Amino acid sequence: MMKWVLFIPELYVVLCGLVFFILSLSKQASSKRLHKIAVTLAGIGVLVTVFCARQNGMVFFDAYRVDLFSQVFKLLLALGTFWVISSCNELKGIDERQHAEFYFLVFICTLGMMMLVSAVELLTIYVALELSSYTLFLLVPMRSDSNKFVETGIKYFMVGVTASAFMIFGISFIFGMAKTTYVSGVMEALPKVINEPAAIAGLVLALCGFFFKQALFPFHSWAPDVYQGAANQVTTFIATASKMAAAAMVIRFVGFSAGESAVFIKVLITLSILSMTFGNLVAIIQKDIKRLLAYSSIAHAGYMLVGILSMTERGYASAIYYAIAYLIMNYSIFMVIMKIADDGHNLQIKELAGLHKRSPLLAMTLMLGLFGLAGIPPTVGFTGKFLVFAAALEKGYLALVIIGMVNATISLYYYLIVIKAAYLLEPVRPYPAIRVDAWTRSMSFVLVILSVYLGVFPDKFVALTEAAARSLPY
Numbered sequence: 341m342m343k344w345v346l347f348i349p350e351l352y353v354v355l356c357g358l359v360f361f362i363l364s365l366s367k368q369a370s371s372k373r374l375h376k377i378a379v380t381l382a383g384i385g386v387l388v389t390v391f392c393a394r395q396n397g398m399v400f401f402d403a404y405r406v407d408l409f410s411q412v413f414k415l416l417l418a419l420g421t422f423w424v425i426s427s428c429n430e431l432k433g434i435d436e437r438q439h440a441e442f443y444f445l446v447f448i449c450t451l452g453m454m455m456l457v458s459a460v461e462l463l464t465i466y467v468a469l470e471l472s473s474y475t476l477f478l479l480v481p482m483r484s485d486s487n488k489f490v491e492t493g494i495k496y497f498m499v500g501v502t503a504s505a506f507m508i509f510g511i512s513f514i515f516g517m518a519k520t521t522y523v524s525g526v527m528e529a530l531p532k533v534i535n536e537p538a539a540i541a542g543l544v545l546a547l548c549g550f551f552f553k554q555a556l557f558p559f560h561s562w563a564p565d566v567y568q569g570a571a572n573q574v575t576t577f578i579a580t581a582s583k584m585a586a587a588a589m590v591i592r593f594v595g596f597s598a599g600e601s602a603v604f605i606k607v608l609i610t611l612s613i614l615s616m617t618f619g620n621l622v623a624i625i626q627k628d629i630k631r632l633l634a635y636s637s638i639a640h641a642g643y644m645l646v647g648i649l650s651m652t653e654r655g656y657a658s659a660i661y662y663a664i665a666y667l668i669m670n671y672s673i674f675m676v677i678m679k680i681a682d683d684g685h686n687l688q689i690k691e692l693a694g695l696h697k698r699s700p701l702l703a704m705t706l707m708l709g710l711f712g713l714a715g716i717p718p719t720v721g722f723t724g725k726f727l728v729f730a731a732a733l734e735k736g737y738l739a740l741v742i743i744g745m746v747n748a749t750i751s752l753y754y755y756l757i758v759i760k761a762a763y764l765l766e767p768v769r770p771y772p773a774i775r776v777d778a779w780t781r782s783m784s785f786v787l788v789i790l791s792v793y794l795g796v797f798p799d800k801f802v803a804l805t806e807a808a809a810r811s812l813p814y
Contacts, residue, residue, distance in 0.1 A: 492569025507549030513542025615642030647728030672709030
């Protein structure tokens with residue numbers, strides 16, 4: 341008898357997608373009604389995921405593992421989806437006739453990512469990745485003025501399918517070396533042959549799909565154009581929820597080597613350094629805030645990899661904590677962007693001038709989000725960087741940590757440019773007043789409190805991430 345109760349969060353998301361599939365067939369539903377239904381369903385989804393957080397077991401012929409590691413990431417995915425949908429009350433960047441389809445694709449993408457973090461069989465992982473990827477390929481060009489950004493959708497699709505091709509090619513190498521597609525069998529067989537060129541090539545190629553999701557250098561080329569070209573709500577979803585699933589799978593795949601291959605570790609160190617350095621240097625010259633955050637995400641993928649490549653329990657725990665921190669910090673910033681650019685246009689940094697007068701609360705939320713990304717205490721971002729650097733130091737990667745700290749210092753420059761615009765610059769022309777509704781006000785307070793509380797009192801959350809890391813079968 342199948343333990344279907346282990347699949348409850350995914351079944352619930354399927355139900356949510358089915359609701360909006362049916363609503364998409366009828367053009368009678370108003371945008372406000374659709375939003376209320378979506379927020380309600382997404383909120384219940386968070387509660388369902390919390391309720392199922394302690395479940396353990398294997399389903400689908402042992403191709404699907406439910407444990408604390410997968411459940412923590414499912415909770416992050418459910419929370420990220422809820423936060424994004426809660427900010428879609430206007431949704432002016434997307435044609436009103438496509439609102440039901442938008443929510444349908446968001447829920448289906450969440451389903452794919454939830455399946456991804458629990459899949460422990462290579463082909464199941466690949467199918468789940470494709471499910472989440474293709475829904476994003478459809479969401480990106482779903483913009484009111486899509487003719488201006490049609491190239492963005494095509495570029496995202498082409499780069500995405502190329503990364504998928506590399507990944508399935510790498511999986512074929514792994515299967516050839518391990519003689520199995522089950523993660524448990526791969527973990528047992530691969531460390532014995534990890535110094536073989538085919539094993540290293542297979543692992544690196546298989547990681548391409550997840551590095552693409554993370555926008556790690558050199559798989560980053562899609563990120564700036566997609567961040568800029570997609571509707572603000574879609575960009576928020578890509579920048580928050582989708583990064584959680586990618587982080588989970590990079591942790592799982594990197595662990596396959598068990599740290600036995602010096603060549604593989606050198607490849608990861610090189611990618612981490614290049615990603616941090618390239619992302620931070622190019623972000624300095626950006627004028628569009630979404631493009632700036634895209635290059636920032638490239639750098640943060642490098643920081644997260646610093647913790648992961650330690651290949652220790654503490655390293656994996658630090659990467660999980662960093663993922664939690666990144667979700668909070670990034671959503672804080674994007675929520676402010678969506679409120680300021682409530683008509684759906686792309687926000688320029690200069691448009692933030694005088695924000696502290698137009699809305700002190702949004703200015704503070706933006707500032708704390710940026711301080712977190714820069715790693716300034718006492719924010720959650722500082723604690724996240726401290727944990728990943730500490731894990732790397734334990735493994736003796738002193739030079740890598742120094743490079744990471746130098747890059748964190750460089751990033752201060754462009755984050756402070758944004759804060760300077762919000763607090764010190766006067767607008768060259770009067771901007772309209774910002775309407776901050778009760779929900780946005782509440783979310784701002786929650787995000788500010790979370791950002792500071794997790795930075796000052798991280799103990800319980802660090803213990804949770806360590807327990808999640810222990811549940812990994814390494």
